[in-house]
Amino acid sequence: MTSRQNNSLTALKKEIKRLEKELATTKAALEAILGGKIDAIIGPECPYVLKAKQAEEEINRLLEEKDALIKEIHHRVKNNLQIVVSLLHLQLTHATNPESRDNLLTLQNRIRAMALVHDMFYRTENMAYLNLADYLERIAIHLFNVYRVDEKRIKLNLELQPVEVSINIAIPIGMILNELVSNSLKHAFKNKDTGEVRLMLSSDDGTSCRLIVQDDGIGLPPGISLNQPNTLGLEIVRLLIEQINGTIKKLDLPGTAFELKFNKFLQ
Ligand SMILES: Nc1ncnc2c1ncn2[C@@H]1O[C@H](COP(=O)(O)OP(=O)(O)OP(=O)(O)O)[C@@H](O)[C@H]1O
Numbered sequence: 725m726t727s728r729q730n731n732s733l734t735a736l737k738k739e740i741k742r743l744e745k746e747l748a749t750t751k752a753a754l755e756a757i758l759g760g761k762i763d764a765i766i767g768p769e770c771p772y773v774l775k776a777k778q779a780e781e782e783i784n785r786l787l788e789e790k791d792a793l794i795k796e797i798h799h800r801v802k803n804n805l806q807i808v809v810s811l812l813h814l815q816l817t818h819a820t821n822p823e824s825r826d827n828l829l830t831l832q833n834r835i836r837a838m839a840l841v842h843d844m845f846y847r848t849e850n851m852a853y854l855n856l857a858d859y860l861e862r863i864a865i866h867l868f869n870v871y872r873v874d875e876k877r878i879k880l881n882l883e884l885q886p887v888e889v890s891i892n893i894a895i896p897i898g899m900i901l902n903e904l905v906s907n908s909l910k911h912a913f914k915n916k917d918t919g920e921v922r923l924m925l926s927s928d929d930g931t932s933c934r935l936i937v938q939d940d941g942i943g944l945p946p947g948i949s950l951n952q953p954n955t956l957g958l959e960i961v962r963l964l965i966e967q968i969n970g971t972i973k974k975l976d977l978p979g980t981a982f983e984l985k986f987n988k989f990l991q
């Protein structure tokens with residue numbers, strides 16, 4: 725390397741050192757300005773951030789309070805309905821007339837189906853929706869117990885897809901199922917040794933649901949119509965499906981089969 729080349733290399737090294745220093749000073753100044761500003765704009769001390777944080781805390785507190793109140797209401801409604809169920813049970817133990825006993829038991833089942841929905845909502849994390857499949861299964865199993873069904877004689881066949889529905893759908897559908905399964909257990913298997921009650925629940929497109937309640941019993945007697953029922957059970961079914969803008973039709977199958985269609989949420 726010539727001495728001229730050597731000199732320019734030393735000068736270059738010096739220049740690089742100077743530039744590095746200048747860069748460090750600029751960087752420190754920039755950090756000081758930006759750091760201060762950033763703190764002032766979004767730092768924890770900024771009044772806007774403080775206000776937003778307080779508002780968020782208040783919203784969360786109110787939401788928790790609302791959830792706790794809804795839970796409490798479900799709990800109280802369930803307890804009150806449970807008291808009615810117990811009163812009906814007491815009355816049932818004193819009733820001797822078979823018709824009165826049957827009426828009291830039917831009424832007890834109807835109220836218990838409503839109490840159950842509040843109990844389930846009280847126990848769920850998400851209080852807006854309920855798994856309809858679980859609810860329907862519990863109603864059906866309860867009815868099999870109440871009517872003391874011999875499982876070897878009459879089978880309960882459940883094909884229930886999990887479907888989340890709102891409370892204003894769960895209650896009417898639960899009540900309808902209560903009527904239809906009670907009917908199967910009370911009327912369908914007279915003079916029949918064995919049989920099956922089949923429940924199918926599905927939801928294909930995310931909004932609409934389809935429920936089939938079927939038994940392979942003796943079938944509906946002639947003259948019984950869902951459109952103009954003369955008896956309370958089927959009248960309840962007709963009114964409740966209408967209430968949720970759903971449809972019900974009798975399927976042309978052996979025994980008695982109904983197909984219900986409804987939306988998961990009341991529109
Ligand atoms: N699954 C079924 N199999 C055979 N017959 C049925 C079935 N469901 C209903 N029925 C007949 O239809 C009639 C009307 O049913 P509905 O539920 O309206 O009245 P109910 O069961 O007699 O009385 P309630 O439901 O008010 O206690 C019944 O009395 C019964 O004769």
Ligand SMILES: [Mg+2]
Pocket residue numbers: 903906907957958
């Ligand atoms: Mg009935």
